[in-house]
Amino acid sequence: MPARSGPDTSMVAAARDGDQAALDRLVADSLPLVYNIVGRALNGHNDTDDVVQETLIRMVRGLPGLRDIDAYRSWLVAIAVRQVRDHEAEKRTAQHRRTDLDTATEVADPASDFAGVTILQLGLTDQRREVAEATRWLDPDDRALLSLWWLEETGELGRADLASSLGISAKHAAVRVQRMKEQIEVAQTVVRCLNAPAQCGELRGMFLGWDGVPSPLWRKRFARHIRGCTNCGRRTQGMVPLERLLLGLPLVAVPAGFVVSKLLAPVAIKATAVAAKSVWAPLTAAAGVAAVATGAFVLQPWTTTEPPKPIAVPPPAVVVTETPSAKSSPKPKPSPSPSKKPSPKPSPKPSKTVQPPPPPPAPASAKKGVGVWPMNGVSTSLAKSGARWYYTWASHQNGVQTPRNVEFVPMIWGADSVTPEQLSAAKKAGPYLLSFNEPDLAGQANMTVERALELWPQLQKAGKVLGSPGVAFGGDTPGGWLDRFMKGAKANGYRVDFVTLHWYGGDFRAAAATQQLKSYLQNVYQRYKKPIWLTEYALIDFSNGSKYASDAEQAAFLAASSKMLASLPYVQRYAWFGLPAKEAEPNSGLFTEDGAATRAGRAFQRAR
The missing domain is CATH 3.20.20.80 (Glycosidases)
Structure with a gap:
């Protein structure tokens, strides 16, 4: 099996003990694994980046309490799986409350479809491509399991990591994985027959009732036809076992410019292993494909017995991620009232409160x-x-x-x-x-x-x-x-x-x-x-x-x-x-x- 990517135990230990540079690297090195878990579990849903951000926030907050640094990977994966489940539960609740057409159906960006991203990024061909496309036809409840099993087959996770992340025994995990693999294998036969240059007439006739969106219901309908069709059945011969197809595939790269923007909010974490008692407060944490902004976390002394409070952090001098609004927004017109202009002379007494600068305008919509x-x-x-x-x-x-x-x-x-x-x-x-x-x-x-x-x-x-x-x-x-x-x-x-x-x-x-x-x-x-x-x-x-x-x-x-x-x-x-x-x-x-x-x-x- 190929070597796993991501942080080693020495980095985890250093970050847990308060090393700022190690914490920066830990967030950056953990991001690809978290992105692949969440992205495949949500199939590239528009909220993927939010769930990834929340997972990393919870990792940073909980890191000082991690006892077993060897278990970091399983612990991080478990956080990601829990965040995916929470997101799905919140989405179902919100959908039950919505009735207006404008909000009843949330449409995902086709470019975010994780199967398509996998195919394009990794240059998959033939049967590997079929497997990636087949994942679109899975039951929604199996997507979190799919994200973990895919990483297990590519060498990023072990079976113990998978089982512990789901909170089930290894035996139970094996049963669930086997059932999901059977669904993927069936879906692969559907993909192969649908992509065939010359389809049988009955299969083409089924297209008239299909909306073109892969779903478990249509997987079952197409599969039922394929099993009973001599012509379509011949196309399913010679399929390579899934484990061999996925062996050694790398992780899907995190999109360029991916920003963990929610880490801009102050977060207070007690570093339990630091003798002087300290607290981390993120300044900025802009995570891209391979890096988090240098100086993302500052270590501040904490010597009282009171619980830590969020640290007020001034705006960073260097803009880590430039948005179009930073360049293109028109400058505000000067106020017609001279009383609102700051006095050019220094005040003889320091002000007790400093008014923060007005927030920058919200970035323009990607639409x-x-x-x-x-x-x-x-x-x-x-x-x-x-x-x-x-x-x-x-x-x-x-x-x-x-x-x-x-x-x-x-x-x-x-x-x-x-x-x-x-x-x-x-x-x-x-x-x-x-x-x-x-x-x-x-x-x-x-x-x-x-x-x-x-x-x-x-x-x-x-x-x-x-x-x-x-x-x-x-x-x-x-x-x-x-x-x-x-x-x-x-x-x-x-x-x-x-x-x-x-x-x-x-x-x-x-x-x-x-x-x-x-x-x-x-x-x-x-x-x-x-x-x-x-x-x-x-x-x-x-x-x-x-x-x-x-x-x-x-x-x-x-x-x-x-x-x-x-x-x-x-x-x-x-x-x-x-x-x-x-x-x-x-x-x-x-x-x-x-x-x-x-x-x-x-x-x-x-x-x-």
């Missing part, structure tokens, strides 16, 4: 994006906008220099863009791929549904989280362009990870337009039950030419709609149309060529 085309100073304006992502209607950045902490998302615009060169460029640009731009309009991609479906397998091979063609309108219309495409994709077993929409409002009243947009998004989600990306939207009336709302009307609508979009869990991203603005012409742009924000641009900057 917020913008469509970008060339103009002077476009890269600078993009950085100032506060957008977290952008696209250029192309597979490349089109001359834009991507600012730090901003993501470029490529697009395959139309049929002529489906070339090896453009697909290769898109594949290198990240996990997402947008597809055909307004194929339902003659002046845009102008494609039939049949042609789009014919080209779709080539887009799937790019290995991306793939969005549907972005229709100009009618995404919720039965028998419309998008509806026919989605039905065709389902019938052919094609993958569509999220639905892409455009929307333009001819009613320039902010409240009315926001409600109209919300209703459209609700109707589309009810029809397809998939995450939604709104990649173009603004107030433009196309009923008789192109009539734009005023800058004030655009700004009011942008402010209201961004709040609405941020509240809808099934809307994963939105992009305003667009970044460039022409001063002399009516438009919906955010920034002029001299870098000045329009009124709508300032509203976009404030959107959170």
Whole structure:
């Protein structure tokens, strides 16, 4: 078996005894193990980072009381499993209380799907890939066990670690693991048959009732057919045992920029083994792929018998993790009242209380994006906008220099863009791929549904989280362009990870337009039950030419709609149309060529 990753006992002992540098390294070295346990147990749910953070917080708080440093790994895993269970229990309770469509169903980001992340990061092929995909079909109650068993088979955990983490005997653990393995093996046969280039007619007919989402119910239905089908049964021959397939696989890497932000809060921990009695208080703990910020914990003397209190820590001088809001948020205007300005002369008496500086604005939502085309100073304006992502209607950045902490998302615009060169460029640009731009309009991609479906397998091979063609309108219309495409994709077993929409409002009243947009998004989600990306939207009336709302009307609508979009869990991203603005012409742009924000641009900057 390969050597286990993570901290050794000497590091654990030093951290437990109050060594600041050792504690920093311990958090960093423990993060990959915790991330893999939680990520696979929650299947990359949006709350994965929160559960990882809470696990590490509890580890740091409980470390001084750890008696057996050899048991650190099992102890840490048990904390992670407990946090996963608590999260699932809280989620079930919250769902029972929710009835509104906007909050009833929480949609996970397809790029966070842990099976897909595993396949992409580790470059799995053939049967290893099938096993990773098969984990999507497990019962939810088995996901925590899956996360531990996967690490056991890859050499990161022992059976004793697995059993103790679940609080059961080794014999009981063996029974549970065997049952789960049987489910994975069955699911692997389902994955193999569904991915086969030539499926039997009966299996293809079953697609008509399937929503395309792996589930235990459909695993059982597909498996029942496979067991009784001679054609499908032949495809299940020659399967390698699971243990051999997983042997030696490394951990999935922690995403770059992963931040343990909750450790910024003061935490008081009594270091029981330090003779002078001390308490740790985290300053910052920004954990990335392999490091926690240097000086994350400071050791303060504690010589009284009173319980330790949280230590007031001044803001760090060095910004560990830069957010777009730190760069792009507009500076606050000076107060019109001179009495609010600080006195230039020093006060003769020291103040008894020091007012802390105002907190920085909350970082912009990862949902917020913008469509970008060339103009002077476009890269600078993009950085100032506060957008977290952008696209250029192309597979490349089109001359834009991507600012730090901003993501470029490529697009395959139309049929002529489906070339090896453009697909290769898109594949290198990240996990997402947008597809055909307004194929339902003659002046845009102008494609039939049949042609789009014919080209779709080539887009799937790019290995991306793939969005549907972005229709100009009618995404919720039965028998419309998008509806026919989605039905065709389902019938052919094609993958569509999220639905892409455009929307333009001819009613320039902010409240009315926001409600109209919300209703459209609700109707589309009810029809397809998939995450939604709104990649173009603004107030433009196309009923008789192109009539734009005023800058004030655009700004009011942008402010209201961004709040609405941020509240809808099934809307994963939105992009305003667009970044460039022409001063002399009516438009919906955010920034002029001299870098000045329009009124709508300032509203976009404030959107959170």
